[in-house]
Amino acid sequence: MPTRRLVIQAGLATIAAPAIVRAQGLSGQITLMSYAGIFQDNYVKTVIEPFQQANPGVKVNYVPGGSSAQMVGSVRAQKADPQVDIAIMDVTTSSIGNTEGLFDKLTPAEVPVLAELLPEARAAGGEFGPAVTFDHLVLVYDTQNLTPPITKLADLWRPDLKGQLAVSAPPNIQGLALTAMVEKMEGGDYRKSIDAAIKKLRALAPSVQTFDPNPDGYSLILNGVVKVATGWNARSQLFADQTGGKIGTLLPPEGSVFQINTINLTAGSKNRAAAIAFINHALSQGAQKAFTERMFYAPTNGKAVIEPKAIARTAAAPESRARMIGVDWNEVIKLRDQWNNRWRREVISAAR
The missing domain is CATH 3.40.190.10 (Periplasmic binding protein-like II)
Structure with missing residues (x-):
């Protein structure tokens, strides 16, 4: 007769199995639109490439979108047939997209990493995309x-x-x-x-x-x-x-x-599962640590542990x-x- 511990373990395994299957089954392509130049170079190295290594079935295409205003304009023009899945832009512009229905709301059930974010990071986008950099x-x-x-x-x-x-x-x-x-x-x-x-x-x-x-x-x-x-x-x-x-x-x-950049899920994303997985990754402790230490944006994940020399050069430094x-x-x-x-x-x- 199985022990109570084995029954509990079996039950937990059954509950966890769908999530594991979903993670292992992620595939296809997603398109991320954000800033060009050094932001793109460093974001690809520290955030996108590790995500692709962990999810070999997913290809992340990075599209440089110009200014935040240009990016929201692009998403608006594609509203009937979205070509972009995720957009990173400043909060004053992403708010326009939220109002116009260009971006989707994000729930803790879909994006559990939201629980790790600093209060001001979650508040930045309201129910929509939270702050990804300060x-x-x-x-x-x-x-x-x-x-x-x-x-x-x-x-x-x-x-x-x-x-x-x-x-x-x-x-x-x-x-x-x-x-x-x-x-x-x-x-x-x-x-x-x-x-x-x-x-x-x-x-x-x-x-x-x-x-x-x-x-x-x-x-x-x-x-x-x-x-x-x-x-x-x-x-x-x-x-x-x-x-x-x-x-x-x-x-x-x-x-x-x-200044706050938010990470936003495009309404009507053609690969929502992979896009949500990427947003969870981008807001995770590891991704936030890597990007902060490479490019000196302050992290929005309150549990990310950053090297003191790097944090001293960011907006999160006490003197700043x-x-x-x-x-x-x-x-x-x-x-x-x-x-x-x-x-x-x-x-x-x-x-x-």
């Missing part, structure tokens, strides 16, 4: 040709920097973040008004060479086109390493803002967190069009 806005500068170097946000208004700035304006999320930062620098609160920020940014406009850095501010600095640009910490850390320190990174003492301005992106999303219009009418127009 970052923060920084100022990047030419360490070889800028004397003295910048040490604070207010240095952007230095007379010697006239014509030497590359600033990403709204609707780019960098411009939205910069607005909140400048408002705080001027003693205000973006939740009440951005009048002080707009006035200060209007005074900065004549010093800005471009409000739409192409391909990005880091490249413009390296090519000698500008000396200072707005940028993201993770990319600037990697560029600094790759260029032997030619790019400097400043987390302004006046404060900075968290201490300087973060509390920005509710769900509220900023509601104000985005208003801010964008004010930048166009009052800031960008002042540069002409």
Whole structure:
């Protein structure tokens, strides 16, 4: 007669069997759309290739989608016949896709790793795709040709920097973040008004060479086109390493803002099972650790154990967190069009 333990083990095995079969039976292709360049190179190495090794029946195609706005536009254009299964983009843009029904909600039953995420990571997408990376806005500068170097946000208004700035304006999320930062620098609160920020940014406009850095501010600095640009910490850390320190990174003492990328399941995905499996993997402790240590995005999985040297260069470092301005992106999303219009009418127009 079987023992109680054997009966329990047999029962558990029966319950687990379907999940094992599903994992072993994953096959076909999925398409992931996200950022090009160094993000793509490092994401493929640290996240996609390990997933494919664990799931040899699944092929992950990475499609560089341009900006977040371009990516949501692509998903929108394919709504009737989705070609993309997963999209990674900034939260201010993925929220548009959520509202338009372009992305599916994710449940803990399908994506159990959601339970390991930091509260702010899960809250970022609501019932939809959660945060997959955290970052923060920084100022990047030419360490070889800028004397003295910048040490604070207010240095952007230095007379010697006239014509030497590359600033990403709204609707780019960098411009939205910069607005909140400048408002705080001027003693205000973006939740009440951005009048002080707009006035200060209007005074900065004549010093800005471009409000739409192409391909990005880091490249413009390296090519000698500008000396200072707005940028993201993770990319600037990697560029600094790759260029032997030619790019400097400043987390302004006046404060900075968290940037959030969410991972989103396209509604009508043609290989939902494999796409869900990939999302579970991308949010897992191992994948989060590998990508953070390679590219310095802060992890969103609260249980991921990151090397101290790597975490010190991310948005999760204690000194970085201490300087973060509390920005509710769900509220900023509601104000985005208003801010964008004010930048166009009052800031960008002042540069002409």
